[in-house]
Amino acid sequence: MTATAPSAAPSSDHSSPTSSTDPAGSSSASDPWGTLRRLRALLPGRDDYTGLSRSWRRDLVAGLTVAVVALPLALGFGVSSGTGAAAGLVTAVVAGAVAAVLGGSHLQVSGPTGAMAVVLVPIVARYGPQWVPVVAIMAGGIVVLAGVLGLGRLVAYLPWPVVEGFTIGIGVVIALQQVPLALGTPKAEGENAALVAARTLAATDWSAAVAPLLLVALGVALVVGLPRLHRAVPASLVAVAVATVVAEVAHLDVQRIGALPSSLPAPHLPVVDLATTSALFSSALAVAALAALESLLSAHVADGMADDVPRTRPNRELVGQGVANVASGLFGGLPATGAIARTAVNVRTGARTRVSALSHAAVLALVVYAAAPLVGRIPVAVLAAVLLVTAARMVDLRAATAICRSGRAGALVLVATLVVTVAFDLVLAVEVGVAVAAVLSLRAVARSSxxxxxxxxxxxxxxxxxxxxxxxxxxxxxxxxxxxxxxxxxxxxxxxxxxxxxxxxxxxxxxxxxxxxxxxxxxxxxxxxxxxxxxxxxxxxxxxxxxxxxxxxxxxxxxxxxxxxxxxxxxxxxxxxxxxxxxxxxxxxxxxxxxxxxx
Structure with missing residues (x-):
């Protein structure tokens, strides 16, 4: 990941948060034309596809690669949330497509995520899976409102050490989540990635883990080595294809993706019970907060990884993610957010416009109808290899070293955010990081007085x-x-x-x-x-x-x-x-x- 200076935080739509001409701000409240311009900035435009004539091949390859990576994740997150594999796949297709078109990031890939699955587990346990689409619709409306009100600009005030600590922490979590897949061992009980990885290692049959580990090694070697031979080679896609062929020819006894749903459901309005809907409001609020925060931070990380792509428009990103959640709920899917792992794969495989995220959703939809048996033969171990390399590339040691050398305050904020991200969850990590940064800043101001x-x-x-x-x-x-x-x-x-x-x-x-x-x-x-x-x-x-x-x-x-x-x-x-x-x-x-x- 490229080091991101504090000023590289996602700007507000078209201008800085303090600009008097900020179309996402409130300076034009007394000017109806200014209000119309501000609202127009939240909608798609022709400049969304600038440069597509030069990058469309890379965008399509990136979309295909991300789809292969996203497929097992979408299915897995659907299962782990308690709503089923089909709900996860529906979310990846519907929310992924809507957010790609309406969102404020050119590189963001949206869908179900591990953090959201954890939030949904108690909702499913208390109310049942049939209420999850209702939560998605409610949360989507809240996120849309936040975007219209211009709250997306607040992410620009996140301290750089918080963003870097969050990014490194997410990289560590992604790597830890691959341990069961890389070893071909069933995932241990638990929600914390580090704890689950440790329990999985303790329960691993190492003689059975040799074959998946060999595929992981092959995948890592191809993903790392092929770009050194030629940058245009879609290394992740080649690695998945080669590992699949090797597994088939050698008749390796390794875990595969498995059977997939055969169709997507038709959209419908869920049956609403007023009492339960009122009770779900607090849950919807928590889901909305996670969806907004994770999406904005994921987009921010993507901005830092690709310097030649226009920066995210945070308020438009919130509107796009909100509408995507509403659409996902209408199709019976889960709440969705910008997915940092899939977004990172998207950037690293050469994506430069939102066509890549849109094509990823299209490929997933095509898989449902046409290629489910073929994709079902892909070994999950090679997907773990792709994500392990992606996680390693998210750890920017140069930026982390610069922050730590700048003083104890920056180092403390970075480490606190990183540790809480790995040990607890994303939202708490950002809250702790911002709180520590605020306390240290107040201390510095007090000392200067x-x-x-x-x-x-x-x-x-x-x-x-x-x-x-x-x-x-x-x-x-x-x-x-x-x-x-x-x-x-x-x-x-x-x-x-x-x-x-x-x-x-x-x-x-x-x-x-x-x-x-x-x-x-x-x-x-x-x-x-x-x-x-x-x-x-x-x-x-x-x-x-x-x-x-x-x-x-x-x-x-x-x-x-x-x-x-x-x-x-x-x-x-x-x-x-x-x-x-x-x-x-x-x-x-x-x-x-x-x-x-x-x-």
Whole structure:
């Protein structure tokens, strides 16, 4: 996989998320024509097939190769979800075709996935397989709505280490999932790929595993070696064909794909029970979240693997995946997502337009009607070989090394995302990775913030005796960086510990961020100091921070509204007036107060 810089995250449709002309954004909400353009950007266009005249042969070969790889996966995921092999195949054909045409990625291959199968198992156990199409339709509608609302742009904010950790983790999971197929051993019980692989190894009959391992070795050698002889050779397809012929000629006793369904069902609306549909809403929401996240990340990975292909339009991708799920449900299929393994095979075998993903669906449909007996003879071991090589190529050691060398924060985010991907699941991995990255970023911002006591600039210091007065009774503090929830305790502790002064001037002009916690901390600081008889003057409160300061009560906490300044010299003049007033005998105090209409 090619190293992907942070800026290589999938852009919003046609432009960056912050662009005022982003057709997937909300900047045109008051412009009906802008809204129409934004919605039009979510639909297919002629530029979807730019370059097809040069790449159509490679696209067709890639589609054929992906179809061969996708076939056993679709059948297997259908079985493992509890809905049956036919449902998995229907999903690969219907959702694969619809997402290829309507989706926002030129290279994405969609269909049933292992992560989705895991999510569906408890739904099938609780409600029955007949409700899975209903979940697919409901989840599809939610994903479409997310795309129309422009939520696909959020994936652009995923940190680079999270994406790389996710990609490497998925590569590891794909490799682990091939262990039972490579050994010709029945898959052990369990949902975690690492645990299943370990249990499978423990239960393997190694004498029976020799034949499938030889086919795996042959497949890996062909997939790796043939492109070195000529890049145009469809190595994966040749490897599958050669291994199949070898298995047939040598009469090897190895596991084959086996019998396939003979037809696709007709589309129909599932019978809907309102009570059960309401109960399924939370499940549909979880399915929609997984479908959106896995599809966007898979497309992002594909973008990094092929630099000469237009970037994914994330909002359109969500719309396409949502419609694909609705269509799959209407045909009795499963919820679908962008499939990282099949997408990676698609890219690595030379695909450059969405015709490859469309042809993959067409080949699968053709297999159902015409070539089921022939394809059923393919050894699953050679498919494991293809996926093992694909998984290895997804691990970009150069990018991972660069991230780890950049600092402990990036390395920690990458490793955390990778470990959770392998040990748990994709959605949790992204959540953990983003959470760790956010905490480390907040820590870095907090460390860059500071509270500094400083001497007044020379140009505003008065002469002689006044200079000593200023130093002894007036304290000037400068707050740099962010004043927010992650650092308010330190500011509180330092400022409320001020003693032996009569006026504190807080310079806020270098504050870049003030959140509600930071503003509340200022209220506490001002209130505590004023309670002890220390006058607080604020200098340089930025206009963009004044709203939160006023709403939380910072201005109201000051002794007088005139204690807010834009100029340091004026603030120090006012502070000196307070110090002088404090030296006047108490009998004259009321007349000597500096605050008032003319302060």
């Amino acid at each position: 500071g509270l500094h006591r400083e001497d007044p600039p020379d140009e505003v210091l008065p002469a002689n005796t006044e200079r000593e007065l200023l130093h002894e009774h007036i304290a000037v503090y400068r707050i740099d960086g962010a004043l927010f929830f992650a650092d308010v305790r330190r500011f509180l502790d330092e400022l409320t510990a001020v003693t032996d002064v009569r006026v504190v001037v807080l310079r806020l002009s270098r504050v870049t961020v003030i959140d509600t916690s930071g503003a509340h901390a200022l209220v506490q600081i001002v209130t505590d100091l004023e309670r002890r008889g220390v006058v607080v003057l604020l200098k340089g409160l930025r206009p963009q921070h004044r709203r939160v300061a006023e709403s939380i009560g910072v201005i109201a906490a000051l002794r007088h509204e005139s204690h807010l300044f834009d100029d340091l010299e004026a603030a120090l003049d006012h502070a000196r007036a307070h110090v002088r007033a404090a030296r006047v005998p108490a009998t004259m105090g009321s007349a000597a107060q500096p605050d008032g209409p003319h302060a």
